[in-house]
Amino acid sequence: MNTIRTVLGDVPPRELGVCNAHDHLFLSSPQLPGQELREASAARAELAAFRTQGGGTVVQWTPYGMGRRAADLPLLARDSGVHVVAATGLHQAAHYGAELLRRLRGGLAELFVSELTQGIGTSGVRAGLIKVAGGFHSLDAHARWTMAAAAEAHHATGAPIAVHLELGTGALDVLDLLCGELGVAPQSVILGHLNRSPDLAVHRQAAEAGARLAFDGPSRANHATDWRMPDAVRALAEAGFGDRLLLGGDTTTAAARSVDGGPGMPYLLRRVRPRLELALGKELVEHILTENPQSAFAADWR
Incomplete structure (x- = not known):
């Protein structure tokens, strides 16, 4: 049976409610110095604000080595009443030190599988998706390595694969690699940041x-x-692909959190949802926020 793997365990897809399909409660990177998402109190406030707007689930795309704080996620989920889905995976090489990447050579797929099935570190929290990343209009050797590992872990576990598209580019190259060469079913691939490159074709x-x-x-x-x-x-x-669409907030810096004066997690439901309802109608937007994530993040876990 297909289920969603949350930080509190596997749940039926219908329990998700309104879903923020891409965001971050915790995130640290040398590419964002001084803007780390580290404070549990701020994460708790963001979840509470999202819940107040009617939110039911947040999917955190923070991958391995970027400050996920997996051990803190179950308590935050319980306190807020919001389901949280954690990620394994690896971002672009620029977010890591060379020594860490060297240590991961030869065992990346095994790491992903372990975090999906056994738990992240000693936390016992199992990841519910694999996050990887492409480059700007390209796939470098690092992207190909991480995507090959993601595909291997997907085949072993059934986990969905979420892809950071740099400035929204490279979507077709990603699909050629993951689905064409590596045999991942396309419905298991989530392409992120398409809004940043509004190429309708x-x-x-x-x-x-x-x-x-x-x-x-x-x-x-x-x-x-x-x-x-x-x-x-x-x-x-209008082309018949309304069931393929997902919406998320992608809060990546402390300044972007609502508790620090930014849009934060509530923005998706407070401002984006009504704007889209004007263009699409309430029924379709509700479908995108609720039913689409139920199928996108569900897996028949192995």
């Missing part, structure tokens, strides 16, 4: 291939996220 091709399409994160100054995203989502829905 690429979106359509990715949807036709069978992948899940995530539009996640409010605009930065150089992104077309907010004002082009409704058009992109509507185009996909």
Whole structure:
């Protein structure tokens, strides 16, 4: 039976409620100095604010080695009443030291499988998805290595694979590798950040291939996220791909948290949802926030 693997255990998909399909409660990277998401109290406040807006589930895409704080997630989920899904996986090489990457050579797939089936470190918290990343309009050797490991772990466990697309690019290259060469079923692949490159033709091709399409994160100054995203989502829905769409918040810095004056997790439901309802109607937006994540993050775990 397909279930969602949360930090409190496997649950039936129908229990998710309204789902933020891509966000971060904890995150640390040398690429974001001074903006780490480390405080449990701030994470608790974000979950509470999301819950107040009607949220039911947050999928944390923070992968291995980036400050996931897996041991803290069960208590936060219990306290907030929000389901939390944790990730294994590996981000771009720039987020890690060379020595750590050397240690992972030869055993990356085994690490992913262990975190999906046994637990992250000594926390006992099992990951519910694998997160990897491409580059800007390209897949370098690091991306190919991590995606090959993700595919191996997917075949061993059934876990979905979520992909950070750098500035929204490279979606078709990712699908060629994961689904074409490595045999991953396209419905098990979630392409993130498509809003950052509003190329409707690429979106359509990715949807036709069978992948899940995530539009996640409010605009930065150089992104077309907010004002082009409704058009992109509507185009996909009108083409018959409304069941492939996901929405997320992608809070990656302390300054972006609502408790620190940023949009944070509530923004998805407070501002993005009503904006999309104007373009798509309430019924479809509700479907995207509830039913689509139920199928995207469910697996017949092995």
